[in-house]
Amino acid sequence: MxxxxxxxxxxxxxxxxxxxxxxxxxxxxxxxxxxxxxxxxxxxxxxxxxxxxxxxxxxxxxxxxxxxxxxxxxxxxxxxxxxxxxxxxxxxxxxxxxxYIEGPTLQQVVDAEGPLRTTRLHRLAVGTLTALSAIHRAGVVHRDFKPSNVLLGRDGPRVIDFGIARVLDTSATGSGAIGTPPYMAPEQLEGGLVEPPADLFAWGSTMVFAATGRPPFGMDSLPAVVNRILHREPDLGDLQGDLGDLIADCLSKDPARRPAARDALLRLLGAQERPAGTDLLSAGSAVAAGATPPPSPPGETSAPSPPVETPAPASPGEIVTVPGAASAGRPGVVRLAAGAVALALLSGGVVYLLGRTGDAEGGGPASPSAGSVKAVAEVTAAPGPATSTTRLPGLKTTLHENPADPVRMSSFMYIGGQSTQSYERDPVSGRFTATGPLLEPAMSPDGRWTAMLPWLKDQTPQPYDFVRLVERASGREFVVRLTDKRLQNYNPQWSSDSRRLLLTTYDNSSGVRKPVGFAVVDVATTAVTPATLDAEGADGAPVMWAPGERTVALRYGRGPSAGLRFYDLRGRTVRTIPDVGEAYATENAISPAGKSFVTTCPDVYGSMCVWDTATGRRRSSFSVGKSFLTIGWFNDAYVMYQDTSKNPQQIIVADLKGRTARVLADIPASEDNGKPGTSVHRFTRR
Known part of the structure; x- marks a missing residue:
């Protein structure tokens, strides 16, 4: 170049x-x-x-x-x-x-100088696998990895043109035979889904070219090459040893038998080239450049952009860490063209690569260790008038805000019409940034972390569920495995100190989402503490933090007999408050200081009831109309609910007598150029 x-x-x-x-x-x-x-x-x-x-x-x-x-x-x-x-x-x-990388392509070097040998070949293999690991962890599939897309720069090999084939695929379905035939995987030639294993096949073919001067399935007529790729074994020349074995594995006809880029890189690096305290991609870059990989600073770990790999099954609590792009301020997330959501989710970015807790590249996000939870002071101030209006990107929804508000809309997900997209909000500038389609984002109260959950669990090909923790300032990411695929986790809810993330675990095998437990992720260690619980009658309700955040609560039952059940963090029932109506809120039905909780009244249709958490006695009730959605609490004296009977719908702040204090948002009932859709909003308590 x-x-x-x-x-x-x-x-x-x-x-x-x-x-x-x-x-x-x-x-x-x-x-x-x-x-x-x-x-x-x-x-x-x-x-x-x-x-x-x-x-x-x-x-x-x-x-x-x-x-x-x-x-x-x-x-x-x-x-x-x-x-x-x-x-x-x-x-x-x-x-x-x-x-701009100054240096020739691998194709040019091999054509002019002949095959690469020994150390030079090893560095090329390590460097290109390091690049593929970073590319996959950013939610990208290269789709056209080949010798002319590898530059041999002064500081080691560099991979270029990653993801361009996906951008140029006018079908936007994630399928289709796009690439260079001698380096294309069987599934790619057959028009199947092009996922990370296809890149590993192309990598193996490229390494054979680097070592022998020819691709493993020849360079003669196109029909002959395609036939060999689909039906014949590769010709590896004199490639032997660990590298030869790895390349042979990558050239398997079955995508499921090919290693993930990270696992392949681990096989090449080994303990001798990866000093303790060095993250994987830094070690790979150093080896590729012919340098000694520097150890990470004390207490510092690195984290990935979201991967698109298909790793072998791992254990609950496994993580992966790799440095993200600090300039991004947000992770790489797959962004899909409208109209191809379900299929593209399979091929474009919600499959994540996992490492093992406690290995040299792990350790989790750097965050203060969780200490004792302090009591939250009760706040009852009336909302101030709105001082600004903000239009949500791509929608007609308008926010009406005041800088003194104790809560702020921090993310939203829009589903429907011709667009499906999620957004998170910068806590300083207030600007919304797209994070990708069908992701459920939740920002921590301190604004440091965003938790990302895939919304369509069954469309992700790996056999487990996960949550991705993104450090917003640096772009570092930590992908934490939660449960095996039969169980699914939704409704992320941060603790007030931003140190723990609570998720509700559902069993959806019968087609009806039923809560069966919960998981608590410790941000400091990325350790996952799962719990099963007696959720009889919970009927899809989410688990929420209870006062003091040493216990959690879950609604059970429907109608007048519905109640609230409290559990310790091992899932054992510690208390039940019966016959209070349905405590179901998109945020938390329990007030910030924990003294009250809100339900739909058990005895008056279209009303909200406020109850004393300690005694279970009713504090107040008020009518809000026959069509509403409980959001949660503005502060300890004001609740938030969405009036769904109007167009535009409104998110309203009301006192405990039902008097409207302010409208927080106007939400047209139909978005996306008049086509019906649903907006799911999340608020962060500041």
């Missing part, structure tokens, strides 16, 4: 803010140029080729879709990859700006 040629007539002299200085190359997707930033730094810019009838190669309405699809590429951790800097459109043509 170091050699450039002068620009041709018609080549751009500027792309966005970048001055184009030369032409690097050209391919089926578009042209690549060398350019300078306003600060004088060199970058590579790929400008996509126009398609038939003047359409861009990324399909109808492509600029917006292209920008959505490429946003994830910027969040790949920069381990042995050419970091994506920016994406945009210029004169209607999409482009991608990436770090």
């Amino acid at each position: 170091s050699s450039t040629v002068p620009l041709r007539p018609g080549d751009p002299v500027r792309v966005g803010d970048y001055e184009v200085t030369g032409r690097i190359g050209e391919g089926g997707q578009g042209s690549v140029f060398l350019a300078r930033t306003p600060a004088g730094e060199s970058v590579a810019i790929k400008v996509l080729r126009p398609g038939p009838a003047g359409q861009d190669t990324v399909g109808p309405g492509s600029p917006d879709r292209f920008l959505r699809e490429t946003e994830i590429l910027r969040r790949v951790a920069p381990f042995c990859t050419a970091q994506v800097v920016e994406s945009g459109t210029a004169d209607g043509r999409p482009y991608i700006v990436s770090e």
